[in-house]
Amino acid sequence: MNLPASSIPISSGGHARERRRLAPLLLCAPLLLLLLALLVWPLTHLLWQSLLPTDAPDSGITLRNYLEIFSVPRYRHALVWSLELSLAVAAGSTLICLAPAWLFTRCQFRGKRLMRGILTLPMTFAGMIVGFLMVILLGRSGFIPQVLERLTGQPLLSGISYQFPGLILAYLYFEIPRATLTLESALRKLDGRLEQAARSLGATRWQTFSLVILPTICPALISAFAVTFSVSLGSFGVLLVLSIRRFTLLPLEIFTQYIAPPTDQGLAAAMSLTLLTVAFGAGFGLRRFARSREVANA
């Protein structure tokens, strides 16, 4: 029964063998075609578009569009702000969500599934919805400021959703499920007995944490950071609702370029490919790093 599956003949004859090899390929073909048509081909197109100047498409390939992102202050700021916000949100959500992830993997208690369900709720909310929820909660006449005004007589926290902390809170809102689920699945693979072993060998709590727990959960932290960073970087829906004065993000710049003509196609393409490179590059690089750490630990 331990024979590899492929060594058991279906029937005699080369015809069946030929069909056996063909059938799996046939099953995979629709997916492959879909990916080529809807992913590879469009991205190639976009790359080509980004290399041609919009006003003079016949003048040949140029990197002018990419240089413009870094030379025009508005776009440069948008890129830098996007990076800063995503880094802050990724770091924050990874650290905060360690608590629920640890709770869900290490503890058994009633209502765990309900808690998990609530924390994963915002997973499919578009950023714009989260923006609206923040207005409801912390806008100028939001729920919390109004309740606080009734309690204290002063409009505390009013309109905070239109400031930077509100933005961070909104991004945290939809990163919580992503960070929690990523950390949870990574933590589940860890062996809880290592901690106990370290403790029984006389390690202090700090030693156990810094020498045993931290190195083992490091890959989990990195992959959660990678996921939340790339998602934050591409998101702009929150800012569509909570516009903050003199503040912009790179994806929002691209979106407004596309929505309000005249559209600079080449520039928008270059900006969105820059976004893709950073989001994907960071995610890919960090995940590879995490995997190498995981192997090293094993």
Next chain:
Amino acid sequence: MPRKTGFIFCSTVTIILMIMILLPLVVVVLGSCINASLLGLSTDIWSGSRHEIFDFSAFGYILENYGDWAVFSLELALACVVLCLLIAVPAGYTLVRHPFPGSGLIEELAVLPLSIPGLTLSMGLLAAYGEIRGPLLVMAGHLLYTIPFMVKVVTSTLRSFDVGRLEAAARSLGASFWQRLFLVVLPSLRHAMMTGALLVFAVSWGEFNVSFLLNRGQPQTFPAVLYDTYTNQSIQISSAATTIFLAIVIPAVVAIQWLGGRESVDVEQGA
């Protein structure tokens, strides 16, 4: 003792996060039909001149004006589910059970859209197929965005138990390739397909960026209704639209949780 303090700390943080997630949802859902002053909010900003205690007129307004948008969005989500099942399940099976040169690459490619900003993907689609901008292109965008979920669920489920042994047994009993596929593999994937279908449905229903860029004219998808009401309508009408949105997405997410819980139990038992 440290375990206990750890537990208290972690559960406190988790409860704060839960409140942070639930509070605005509760306010929105209640505010869509109850007089805002009962929630301690100012009625002027919330609902204008209306002062009834219960007021469902906002829902009527949404259904009357945006009913066909909601139907379009539901149809789109269901079409995505059907297409994802048809495309990703056979492909996922092949990738796990009959790997061929390049199959690893296809698998990587299939989950790639998840780590690319939706904005970039939809601009790519516009650059390549701009002339068919409209419902068809929205469908393409949604498919691209939902298929990774189905591929992931199917491949990880197939890797979690020894489907090869089941197949070998069926084969030794004389079952052909297609018989094995339909009588052995697909039934054992039933659970994964249900989880995947719900995920695909929820993701498609909640998607905004891709649909908004790729669509032209009306009807738009339901999240575009939300965008429309957020920018043009009173908070009460916006809340009603959000409540309708939640009424569809929350049952799906709850069902995924419920199924997911069972799945992890199954996997643990299998190991």
